[in-house]
Amino acid sequence: MIGNKRDVVRGLKDVAAAETRISYVDPSGRLYYMGYDIDDLIGKVVYSEVAFLLVHKRLPNQEELDAFNTDLIENMRLPSDVVECIRRAPKESHPMDMLRTEVSRLGLYDPEALDISPEACLKKAVKLIAQVPTIVATIHRTKQGKEVLEPRSDLSLAENFLYMFKGTVPNSDEADVIHRIMILHADHGFNASTFAARVTASTNADMYSAVTTAIGTLRGPIHGGASQKVMEMLDDIGLEDEVEEYIYGILGEGKKIMGFGHRVYRAEDPRAKHLRNIVQNVCNRDRTAGLYEKCMLIEGIVHQRKNIYPNLDFYAAVAMDALGIPKEYYTPFFASSRIVGWVAHVIEQYEDAVLLRPLSNYIGEFGRPFVPIERR
Numbered sequence: 051m052i053g054n055k056r057d058v059v060r061g062l063k064d065v066a067a068a069e070t071r072i073s074y075v076d077p078s079g080r081l082y083y084m085g086y087d088i089d090d091l092i093g094k095v096v097y098s099e100v101a102f103l104l105v106h107k108r109l110p111n112q113e114e115l116d117a118f119n120t121d122l123i124e125n126m127r128l129p130s131d132v133v134e135c136i137r138r139a140p141k142e143s144h145p146m147d148m149l150r151t152e153v154s155r156l157g158l159y160d161p162e163a164l165d166i167s168p169e170a171c172l173k174k175a176v177k178l179i180a181q182v183p184t185i186v187a188t189i190h191r192t193k194q195g196k197e198v199l200e201p202r203s204d205l206s207l208a209e210n211f212l213y214m215f216k217g218t219v220p221n222s223d224e225a226d227v228i229h230r231i232m233i234l235h236a237d238h239g240f241n242a243s244t245f246a247a248r249v250t251a252s253t254n255a256d257m258y259s260a261v262t263t264a265i266g267t268l269r270g271p272i273h274g275g276a277s278q279k280v281m282e283m284l285d286d287i288g289l290e291d292e293v294e295e296y297i298y299g300i301l302g303e304g305k306k307i308m309g310f311g312h313r314v315y316r317a318e319d320p321r322a323k324h325l326r327n328i329v330q331n332v333c334n335r336d337r338t339a340g341l342y343e344k345c346m347l348i349e350g351i352v353h354q355r356k357n358i359y360p361n362l363d364f365y366a367a368v369a370m371d372a373l374g375i376p377k378e379y380y381t382p383f384f385a386s387s388r389i390v391g392w393v394a395h396v397i398e399q400y401e402d403a404v405l406l407r408p409l410s411n412y413i414g415e416f417g418r419p420f421v422p423i424e425r426r
């Protein structure tokens with residue numbers, strides 16, 4: 051037999067593909083950003099502070115944070131051609147498909163797109179952290195036939211995002227919620243989209259290519275696309291007393307409940323705990339209360355039957371609903387926060403300077419007799 055057989059680790063489960071300092075997903079139910087436990091950050095820092103931490107590998111002082119925030123706001127404006135292309139996109143396009151396309155287009159308008167030097171990468175990181183949320187807000191406003199808004203210098207990046215998306219300046223509760231949601235989505239080890247971004251970066255391709263790869267990967271329903279599916283399920287269920295039958299029905303068919311289970315955590319996802327708290331304590335709407343009750347029932351049944359916990363996407367769906375974000379924008383909001391993790395990992399991958407290129411075990415045939423086309 052030709053070729054060597056190696057053990058295949060299906061789904062790369064439990065395989066460490068590289069070293070990283072950016073975040074650590076502790077299976078026992080903790081998440082660290084650059085060594086800080088998210089339990090110690092949440093409610094105490096703003097989103098751009100976490101963005102600074104992940105990109106610059108340390109927390110900023112107040113002066114540095116103010117300068118970073120100003121830099122981000124100044125970079126939020128999009129090239130006019132990108133806005134025009136959003137206007138001309140087919141009306142039925144999903145916002146994630148539009149986001150993937152427009153992030154790719156951004157690269158065409160950056161004269162330093164192909165420069166992967168550390169200085170150029172930092173500039174591109176700021177642009178992407180600032181412009182991905184603007185693209186998402188522009189898609190929404192355009193689809194609604196509403197005016198596309200300019201960022202305001204008196205708001206932080208996260209608040210500007212919500213303002214430019216909805217058209218109203220967030221009140222203090224809404225501002226608190228959007229900061230928390232974006233912080234909780236900022237990074238998460240070698241998840242599928244981050245790994246995909248790092249594979250692209252490992253070829254020394256530019257940051258726009260790497261982020262476009264990541265967005266395509268995040269879109270899938272068993273990764274970032276799960277939150278939209280969670281809300282579709284919650285809407286589908288109708289009344290609270292239908293929960294049991296509905297969930298047993300899905301499990302009985304051997305299907306998965308969206309927003310549950312995790313590749314790494316063997317205990318509760320710490321982000322789910324914070325999002326549950328947000329939904330319970332901070333968000334205050336009639337619909338949220340009803341959704342929360344349904345979520346608690348689902349959580350109980352799924353844990354009892356499958357011994358698994360809700361992940362980030364389960365309560366993120368309800369928290370975003372409470373902010374008035376339509377469900378097809380949950381994954382774009384995820385991308386607008388995870389952009390921080392992606393660019394930080396892309397920079398780290400350039401520093402590591404190694405091509406990510408595994409092997410496969412070939413299980414096809416050898417020595418098939420070739421037949422010319424006219425005799426096939």
Ligand code: COA
Nearest residue numbers: 271272273276305306307308309310311312313356361363
């Ligand atoms: N609903 C019901 N059962 C689930 C489940 C879910 N959401 N997630 C995992 N399981 C079960 C599997 O059926 C399997 O059971 P079995 O051993 O009896 O066959 C077991 O748990 C292990 O699941 P597996 O799919 O092999 O784990 P994984 O590590 O490959 O997958 C996910 C992890 C996240 C892809 C998976 O849990 C999933 O698809 N969840 C739903 C989508 C989702 O919420 N994604 C967002 C992730 S942050």
